[in-house]
Amino acid sequence: MTLAKLGDGLNQRALHCFVAAEQQADELRVVSHQLSCGAHLLDFGVETAGGLRAGLHMAAICMAGRAQIELTSGDRQVWPGAWVQVATDHPLDACMLAQYAGWPVKHDKFFAMGSGAMRVCRGREDLLTELEAQDHSGCAVGTLECDALPSESVIEMMAGECNLPMNQMYIAVAPTRSTAGCVQVVARSVETCLHKLHELGFDLGQVLSAQGVAPIPPTTPDFALGIGRTNDAILYGGAVSLW
Numbered sequence: 001m002t003l004a005k006l007g008d009g010l011n012q013r014a015l016h017c018f019v020a021a022e023q024q025a026d027e028l029r030v031v032s033h034q035l036s037c038g039a040h041l042l043d044f045g046v047e048t049a050g051g052l053r054a055g056l057h058m059a060a061i062c063m064a065g066r067a068q069i070e071l072t073s074g075d076r077q078v079w080p081g082a083w084v085q086v087a088t089d090h091p092l093d094a095c096m097l098a099q100y101a102g103w104p105v106k107h108d109k110f111f112a113m114g115s116g117a118m119r120v121c122r123g124r125e126d127l128l129t130e131l132e133a134q135d136h137s138g139c140a141v142g143t144l145e146c147d148a149l150p151s152e153s154v155i156e157m158m159a160g161e162c163n164l165p166m167n168q169m170y171i172a173v174a175p176t177r178s179t180a181g182c183v184q185v186v187a188r189s190v191e192t193c194l195h196k197l198h199e200l201g202f203d204l205g206q207v208l209s210a211q212g213v214a215p216i217p218p219t220t221p222d223f224a225l226g227i228g229r230t231n232d233a234i235l236y237g238g239a240v241s242l243w
Helices: 010-023 052-062 091-099 118-122 126-130 152-162 179-186 189-199 223-237
Strands: 031-034 040-043 068-072 083-088 103-107 110-115 140-145 169-174 210-215 239-242
Touching: 010 040, 010 052, 010 091, 010 118, 010 140, 010 169, 052 068, 052 083, 052 140, 052 169, 052 179, 083 091, 083 179, 083 189, 091 118, 091 189, 103 118, 103 152, 110 118, 118 140, 118 152, 140 152, 140 179, 152 169, 169 179, 179 223, 189 210, 189 223, 189 239, 210 223
Parallel strands: 040 169, 140 169
Antiparallel strands: 031 040, 068 083, 083 210, 103 110, 110 140, 210 239
16 A cells, blocks of 8 residues: 555545444434434434443544544553553554544634545645545545534535535534543544654654554543543553554
8 A cells, every 4th residue: 555545435434334323323322313414423422421432433433434443441450440441453554544633623613633534525634635635535534523513504614615515514512521432532642642653753654553442431521521531441441552
């Protein structure tokens, strides 16, 4: 695989994950919305309960289906609760082209951190430019970390940046304070490691496979505290192996 082909088809893979979660909405305690503009939203924890399994599905959407994500017991001497384990043979696609939260979505008073394969459609990040990533899936699939569902005007702005019609936008949403939001953030152990290596100038093309685990901290209604807990879980409790 050459760098010029990185990312092609990634949003189509993510769409399969999105549809799978949508088809199990009741089971996962998530809510599906279709806006009048045709955009598709999945609420994983803003106005609904969500849960652990919902978090795993949201993480799969975020990683565009390019990783195996599951709950595990982890090192019980470090943390007695549940852990999230991630394994991938496609670390560049799964983590840097998809999962990395590289899109600060801002519109009027709305703000969210955007992750997922939709970032490749947008193509405005230095990292994606360096990797020459591109996708011709014809849809944009991603996740937003925020406390409110995006309005049609937000989706219109996002679609414009992705150069796609609004009815081809598929967005999963959850706040960090929710269980699903917490799980999908903690699933970023490998991504955090790869991003650090990239900042240090390491050639990420040499990383062929990766596996990581991190503990799931208690959720909290406090937005800032929730972000702090999940970041600490990865930075202080996470462990990553690279091949």
